[in-house]
Amino acid sequence: MNKHSWQGVIRAYRDYLPLPAGTPIVSLNEGNTPLIQADRLAEQIAPGAGLRLFLKYEGLNPTGSFKDRGMTVAVSQACGEGAKTIICASTGNTAASAAAYAARAGLRCLVLVPEGKIALGKLAACLAYGAEVIAIDGSFDAALELVREIVARHSIALVNSVNPWRLQGQKTAAFEICDQLGGRAPDWHCLPVGNAGNITAYWIGYQEYGQGLPRLLGGQAAGAAPLVRGEVVKKPESIATAIRIGNPARWHEAMRALDESGGMVAAVGDEEILQSWKWLASLEGLFVEPASATGVAVLHQQIRQGEIDPGGKTVVCVLTGHGLKDPDMALQQAAAPRRLPATMAALEDYLLRRPS
């Protein structure tokens, strides 16, 4: 692929996507995100081990999350079938992505979100793109049940990751990682797990690309860890709103992928997620939304507990969404800016006194 002519994941990986011939392509030139080597973070979580840690920065997709990879394929396919309306349930990023691709294609878009549980940047984007945002007095899981029911009654296209075309698009991130690592898969692939569509898609992608298979390490928030506990969580809780999901739609596919890869899924507390979130920003200059730090948090936990030997390993952590999605949370975590009079004396005094 000529790097100057990137035109989105469908055109880049057409041969790997089973879209019918003649499907119109609805794209925002998503994909082609950087894989960033993170030596300072590697040293923080595995001192002296020679860990080769890479971060797949999916927050740089057009609407700020990896959801765009799947949405371009799902919306293109829906348009090919003549759909006029799309719908989804969402903790926010699927909604923002659906809204953008619907705008691009001239479709009506309904998004159901859990009331009060959607981060500011996601809500703002949905409204700007012109989606009809419906706040449900219930959890994401309740919203998903509703949309599944309504698409059975009306001819509306469902673009949640229960739609298999979403996974087809999302698998392209595994292709990119293999290419970016010079034609081979990493030893470990770490990522947050909510509805479990992404982990399922990555596993499909690595298998189809034939450049080797990583072991998968999934991270769930401790208050929303149905895969770890082996049971539905009725009231999922976490600051990581993108993975606050108690009954994942791709539960069984995810467990199979974890099993086949020789991997594992573990729960990390909100404090551990926030610690990794801070390290990403302060050690590497990567500002992500809290859920997106869960892959790093679970890797750190497993190294600490001796379950993963980082020595000389190549590990990829997926950073699923951009930090600007959740500015409220970021401000809550930070100290307020310092205030000074607008004088050189005050500024110089501050500069020289500040303990470094």
Ligand SMILES: *Cc1c(COP(=O)(O)O)cnc(C)c1O
């Ligand atoms: C959707 C999302 C996830 C979880 O992905 P699943 O496919 O639901 O497991 C994680 N992080 C962010 C930022 C997301 O938007």
